[in-house]
Every structure is written in C-alpha cells, then in structure tokens.
Amino acid sequence: MFKKILIANRGEIAVRVIRACRDLDIKSVAVFSEADRGALHVRLADEAYAIGPAPSSESYLVIDKIIKAAIDSGAEAVHPGYGFLAENSNFAEACRRAGLIFIGPTPSAIKLLGDKMTARTAMIKAGVPVVPGTEKPVDDEKQAIAIAKEIGFPILIKAAAGGGGKGMRVVNDDSEIKSAVRGAKSEAKSAFGDDRIYIEKYLARPRHVEIQIIADSHGNCVYLGERECSIQRRHQKVIEEAPSPLVDQDMRKKMGQAAVAAARAAGYVNAGTVEFLADDKKDFYFLEVNTRLQVEHPVTEMVTGIDLAVEQILIAAGEKLSFSQDDIVIEGHAIECRIYAEDPSSDFLPSTGLLRSYHEPAGPGIRVDSGVYEGAEISVYYDPMISKLLAYGKNRKQAVSRMLRALDEYRISGVTTNIDFHKTILVHPEFAAGRLSTHFIKEYYQVKEDGISALEEAAALTAVIAEHEARNTLSLSSVKKPEASPWKLSWRPGCESGRE
C-alpha cells in the first residue's frame, strides 16, 4: 500500500481525500495557492506545498508545479479530486512519466471518453443505448439538414470536445439549422480549440440519471446503483439523490449492466460515472462518462456503505475489489444539497467574503462535506461552493425531512447562501412526488421583479394567513408565551429574526 499521497486539489474534495488517506493510515500531502495558505485542506494534511498565485491557471492547473510537489514530498501517488486536472489525460500521463501513480483511469481511457464522439462510437459498438443521431462529425448545414430529415426535429447540435452543456444548440426546424451549425462550430472552436460537432435527437424533458461504477485492474467491474441529478441550473447540479425515484430494480439492473459494458469498452479502471438521459417510460440513453470521483459521490456512499475515495486508492494500489455485484445492496435514501455562496434573488450571483459566523448542522442521518471553517474566506478565485449537505433516511420522505431540519439548523453569516432556495425546492409538491426533470428549476423557480420567487411568495402568504388565523384563535392568543431574548431566538431553527 502507498505510504504517502499528494492531493492535487483544494476545498471540500481535498479534505474528503485526506480523510480517506487517514482512514487507510496513509500520509497526505496538500498543495495550496497563495489564497489557500490558511485553508482547511492545508490544516488537515500531514504536509503542504505552495504552488503559486491564487488564480488556478497559475497554481492548481499547472501540471509541472504539482508533479514537482509530489516528487519533493516523496509521495507515490496523486489523487486529482474533481475539476482542475482530474480529467486531463496529459496530467495522468505526466504522473506516469514521473513515476507517480495517478489515482484514476489510464490516459487513453480519459482521452477516449473525453471526446464525446469517440465515446459515443465506442458505446454503440458495445451495445449501450445511445440517443439516435450521428457517429461522424457534421461539417455543414447541408449534412445537418439531411440528418434532421432522418431523425426528425427537434435536434440537438453538440460539440465533440464538449460536455457540461457547452457548445449545444437546439434546432426546431430547417430555418434554424444554418445559424445553429455555425454558432455551435465557432463556440466549440473558441471554447475547446476543436470545432467538430455532431447531432442527436433532442429529448424534450429528460431526467439526468447516472450510474456509479468501479473497476479494478484485474478485470472486475461492478455498478453501485444510480444517482438522480435532474435538479440543476445551467448545467450546475443543485440537488442529487440516490436512489432515483424513477428507477426500479429492473431498470437499475439494465442501466447498471449498460454502464459496466460502457466501462469495459473503454478499458476503464477506478471509479467512474456513466451518465444517461432517462424518460418517464424508463427508456435510457448514454450521454457521457465522467472519469473522476464526482461531487455527488457521497449519496452513493450513504446508500451502499462503500467508501468510494478509499476504494479508489485501493484500486490504484493494485488491489482486487473486495466485493462482487451480489454483495452490493442499496439501502435507504440519501439526498445532497450543494450549499453555495450565491444570491438566488440576484440571478445566483456568487457572494464572496468572510464567513463571519459558520455553524454546520448535525444529528441523525446528517453528513456535511466542507472545506471551510468560521472565519475562512469565500474568494473570487474558485467555485463558491461552501459545502455539501447530505441527509440519509430509511426512505425518501425521511431523508427529505431530515434535510429540511438540517437546512434550518445551518447558520452562515458574512455571505449570502442558497439555503432557502433549497428549502423551496424540497417542499415543492412535484419534488415531493419525485416528478423531476432537468427543467425543474427553470419551470418552477421564476424570480419576479422584486427578487422574490413565486414559491417564496406563496410560502410567505401562507405564513401570513396562518399567523392571522392564530391571532384570531382563542386557544393560541390567550396563551402567554414565555419571554425569550431576541438573541436566543435568532439562533433557534425556524426563527430567522436575528439573521443578517
């Protein structure tokens, strides 16, 4: 087993991997930019190396600096976390050349799956269901029109080098094709330096359901169930859960086997995620493979009891999986809310500053993965995610109610957060019924001129009516409530009078 691992990342995921190292009795090495000198991941690691100025382009994204820190520290392996260099095949290759083990798939698997077109072709060959569309790049609008004739409108133009929604264009009829092809090509060219595009049939109101897989270097590969990730805004996931309210045993097995076939087709080793779009008929279609540990991996950990970060390290060290498909049981329900420093009433503008006060919720079924502490700074340089709040319950209803309790308990001042935004989603009848789609937030969360969403307004009106009725009810108004200081009340869950 490794004695020392360098974590090429920051924030909550660096902390997450440091904890896995500690559980395995492996020394951890942090790297940090100037902005992160006092960060939690630096405090928790056994050693830490400075890698340059705050901008990630001059620190966390510089391959040579990270390789140098790894060699200087005597680490044998490198964990990339997510984001930054995690899906960069050049980084995986640079690790190999430096004699370091990259904790993830091989450079060639990262490359094959990073190109959405080669990935699609590999999946078709492996018998994995894909959305009807093209296998070859589409060069001009003439070709595009012919393809649209064949598969029918609406179509979706995607960038081969894309992913995460960049360079996509929906086309509803012939008249829109020309500008869409040109727009997609130039956007892809400037974003990725690669203007290849392809076409798929556009699915109208899909769900995003993804399968966690894990494969060792001895040919064993299993699926760990699905995550429902439909609640997203502009391709940023907001709430994830496991299992998906849509997926039953039969569908799970079919998707799981498709995901394992996808992994095998790519020669995949380590933890990975196979993304699908799914519809209400329970049909599903391959989208892409994420060749990293994902932000939302803890919901899978909670319902399977498997520590994915630990498994990643064991696999990279050459160990065999200690469980088989039949050992994996999905039990209970887990939900993750991504807590962001952002202002939902100002178009989700990031809210930077010091965490003047910071108190995390706890109690039965609650897990918080964060990379911050009271007094830490949410800076302009990095993603403004404060933490991932997770709730586990014996079923979805209990998980939701524990999540609401935890959101009520969370105390953050100094920055604006999306905590109340999460509450409005969780109490929405369609969410409660599990009727989700990737359009959920766009459809239900309409911020009005005054900065209050229709949902918040309904909640406020309900509260006013309830208060009005309570005041007119003898039993309530006649009972004198004990005096409480405003200070005490301000800290009480559900009593927001003292919040800033």
Ligand code: MV4
């Ligand atoms: C689609 C689609 C509908 N039809 N493909 C968005 C991110 C990229 N990875 C693929 N995406 C989509 N591909 C077809 N043929 C709708 C989306 C999509 C989406 C997918 C997953 C999660 C959120 C999404 C939000 C908007 C669009």
